[in-house]
Amino acid sequence: MAKKTVPAPEKKVKATTTKKKVAVASSVEKVIVHPSEKIRNACVKAFETFQKINEPAYNELQSKLAYVIGSYDFDKNPIGLYEFGAIALPILKKIKEEDTKKVTKQLITELEKALKP
DSSP states (O other), rough: OOOOOOOOOOOOOOOHHHHHHHOOSSSSSOOOOOHHOOOOOHHHHHHHHHHHHGGGGGGHHHHHHHHHHHHHHHHHHOOOHHHHHHHHHHHHHHHHHHHHTTTTTHHHHHHHHHHOO
16 A cells, blocks of 8 residues: 655744844044054055156165165164155155145155154
8 A cells, every 4th residue: 555645734933033232332443553653654655656656766765765664664663764754755745746646645644744753
């Protein structure tokens, strides 16, 4: 005799939806950046700008910036960054006056803020 297959009774599943209350942090944490990191970041951006400009007149300053950035990364002494950042600032301002698309205003303001005591 053949067995009859009887379908299993359907189970009713009650769909429940729960609303979860999620606490939203209303305050945003402000990231504090050390002043020597600010000057480092500004010098890196100045170095990259000199690379994009790619004029032989700025090769020496570009190499000095690369050196002091590497030096800072090694020993965390920002003296060279401040020295060559101060040299780069007026040059970048002069380039901006000649051609506004080569140097951003943000770069100049970041460098000025980083150089303030």
